[in-house]
Amino acid sequence: MSGEDDGWSGDIYGLIKEAGITLVTTVPDAGLTRLLKTCDADPAIRVVTLSTEEEGVGIGYGAWLGGTRALLCLQSSGTGNIINGLALPAFAESPCLMLVTMRGQEGEGNPAQFPMGRAVRPVFEAMGVTCLEGSTADEVVSHFRQACEMVFSEGKMVAVLIAQKVIGAKTFSK
Amino acid sequence: MAELHRRDVLARVLEERDGALVVPGLGTANYDLFAVSPSDGNAYMWNAMGLTVPTGLGLAIAQPDRRVLVVTGDGEMMMGIGSLSVVAAQAPENLSILVMDNEMFEETGAQTGLSAKRADIEKIAVGSGIEKTMTVRTDNEVARLAAFLLKEQGPVLAVAKVAASRDEPVFPTMDGPGIVSKFRASVLGSQSI
Numbered sequence: 001m002s003g004e005d006d007g008w009s010g011d012i013y014g015l016i017k018e019a020g021i022t023l024v025t026t027v028p029d030a031g032l033t034r035l036l037k038t039c040d041a042d043p044a045i046r047v048v049t050l051s052t053e054e055e056g057v058g059i060g061y062g063a064w065l066g067g068t069r070a071l072l073c074l075q076s077s078g079t080g081n082i083i084n085g086l087a088l089p090a091f092a093e094s095p096c097l098m099l100v101t102m103r104g105q106e107g108e109g110n111p112a113q114f115p116m117g118r119a120v121r122p123v124f125e126a127m128g129v130t131c132l133e134g135s136t137a138d139e140v141v142s143h144f145r146q147a148c149e150m151v152f153s154e155g156k157m158v159a160v161l162i163a164q165k166v167i168g169a170k171t172f173s174k
Numbered sequence: 175m176a177e178l179h180r181r182d183v184l185a186r187v188l189e190e191r192d193g194a195l196v197v198p199g200l201g202t203a204n205y206d207l208f209a210v211s212p213s214d215g216n217a218y219m220w221n222a223m224g225l226t227v228p229t230g231l232g233l234a235i236a237q238p239d240r241r242v243l244v245v246t247g248d249g250e251m252m253m254g255i256g257s258l259s260v261v262a263a264q265a266p267e268n269l270s271i272l273v274m275d276n277e278m279f280e281e282t283g284a285q286t287g288l289s290a291k292r293a294d295i296e297k298i299a300v301g302s303g304i305e306k307t308m309t310v311r312t313d314n315e316v317a318r319l320a321a322f323l324l325k326e327q328g329p330v331l332a333v334a335k336v337a338a339s340r341d342e343p344v345f346p347t348m349d350g351p352g353i354v355s356k357f358r359a360s361v362l363g364s365q366s367i
Contacts, residue, residue, distance in 0.1 A: 023235060046235065048264060051256030058228025058257075059235075062197065065217055065354065066236025067362045088222035088229070091350040 007137030008166065009034040012099070012144050013042075019148040021069045021097075022046060025056035029075035031101035031167035036073065053078035054085035057096060061088050064095055069152055072098045076161070077113065079120045086127040089157055096129070096157035097147060105164035124159050133161040140166060177312060180274040180336040184245060185210040187272065187320045192241075194324055195233060195361065199226040199246030201281040202339050203274060207245060208346035214360035218346040218353050224254035227271060231261055234269040234328075237361060241268050241324055248275040248289040255298060261329050262303030270323040271299075271331040276338055284338060299331040306330040 012035055016024070024039045025048045026032065039045045050056050056072035063070040074082075079100065089096040103110075104117015121131050132147055134140030140162050147158040180202065188196070188211040197217045198207040203226075204218055217233065219226055230244035251273045261269060277290035289295055296309045306326060310316055310333070319332055347353060358366035 023232070048235075048260065051259055054222075054225060055228040055254070055257050055260055058222065058225030058254075059232035059260075061225075062217070062229035062232025062234075063236045064232075065229075065357050065361070066195075066233045066240075067358065067365060068232070068236035070232065085222050085225055088219075088225055091221055092354045093351040094354055 006034055008140045008162070009038060011141040013038045015141070015144050015148060016045070016071060019069060019152060021071050023048065023059070023063050023068055023070040024073060025050055025059050025070060026073040027053050027075070027078055028073075029101045031075075031162065032073050032099075052081050054082040057082050057085035057088060060096055061092065061094055069095070070097070072096070074098065074100055076100055076102045076104065076120045077116045079123055080116050083123060083127060086129060086157065090128050093155050095151040095155055097151040098129070098159040099144070100159050100161045101167055102133075102161055102164045107164055107168075120161065127157070129157040129159050131159050131161055133163060134166060135163040137166055176276070176335045176337040178310070178316065178334055178336045179341075180276065180334070180339055181206045181209060181341045183274070183316055183319070183334050183336060184272075186316055187243075187323055189320065190324070192324065194241040194243050195237065196243045196245060197226055197230040197233060199223075199244075199250040201247060201250070202343070203245045203247055203250075205343040205345060206339075206341070209341065209344045212346070214356040216346070217357055220348060220350070223250050224257075226250055227254050227257040227261060230269060230271070231257070231264060231266065234266040235264065238266070238268055240361070241270065242266075243323055244269070244271045246271075246273060247280075248273055248277060248287050248295060249279050251295055252288050252293065258299050258302035258304060258331070265329060267328050269328045270326075271329070272319075272323055273331065273333045274336050275333050276336050278338065280338055296331070296333045304329055304331050307332065309333040309335065311335045
């Protein structure tokens with residue numbers, strides 16, 4: 001994580017501001033570092049570190065009840081932790097916006113990531129979450145723009161998936 | 175045998191509710207809240223066990239000038255016990271948590287709960303970083319509960335050791351979108367649309 005631009009974090013931050021999102025919840029991931037740092041440096045955005053990703057679904061729902069827009073940022077493995085939690089915005093037909101950095105895809109060096117990586121899309125879709133996967137930085141940004149509209153104007157649940165190749169594979173060599 | 179009855183305890187806490195927003199956990203907390211203090215400012219929960227405290231936290235962050243009270247049971251609290259650390263870290267001054275601890279999963283057939291054995295929810299809260307806590311067991315102690323939960327600077331957590339419920343369940347609406355739209359209209363007014 002150097003200071004150079006990764007082609008999407010700055011634009012996503014801009015869209016967060018544009019959409020009026022003031023609450024960002026997360027169990028962090030390496031690929032989210034730049035975005036989370038940028039949000040953290042903004043006094044108008046509150047970044048909440050979670051003990052498990054599903055708390056972000058509850059916090060986002062409660063925030064919506066009180067008139068605040070939230071974004072949950074997580075790694076793909078965390079998708080498995082939030083399944084029953086998604087029943088809350090699904091039942092209430094309330095907004096749920098998620099940004100997911102993918103593991104277990106092309107270039108993955110850790111086979112233990114494959115099972116949950118493969119399950120992300122079917123699990124989300126089974127819970128009624130629309131998945132928009134960006135396989136380039138530009139696609140990630142345009143999907144996120146669309147997602148904000150779907151979530152906050154139409155009350156949908158949407159996950160923007162950032163393909164592993166956009167972030168770069170994690171290596172385990174020393 | 176616990177002497178406190180959970181619906182009575184909740185009624186006494188909410189006697190002078192004074193605009194507090196209340197998030198009840200699924201099951202008996204949900205029914206008791208509807209029975210003793212029905213309001214559009216109740217965010218009735220029907221699912222998502224473990225997410226009552228996070229929901230209350232999100233609401234407390236969004237509405238810092240309103241008192242937010244989470245009421246839930248020991249089983250629901252244990253499932254989301256990590257969220258107490260998140261509450262402590264965020265330190266919302268307007269958030270209070272009341273755990274009705276009957277030491278059992280009453281809703282599903284009164285199976286023994288973890289707090290009947292060794293787990294102490296007040297101590298877990300303290301260890302999570304919530305500095306203001308209390309456990310009440312007697313009628314006299316309940317007198318202090320309302321002020322503690324509704325007036326004290328948050329975050330605060332109280333555990334009420336209660337008997338198995340003796341009251342008939344009464345059910346709030348199961349219209350999920352309706353709960354949200356009424357709640358938002360009552361809190362946000364015309365901004366909610």
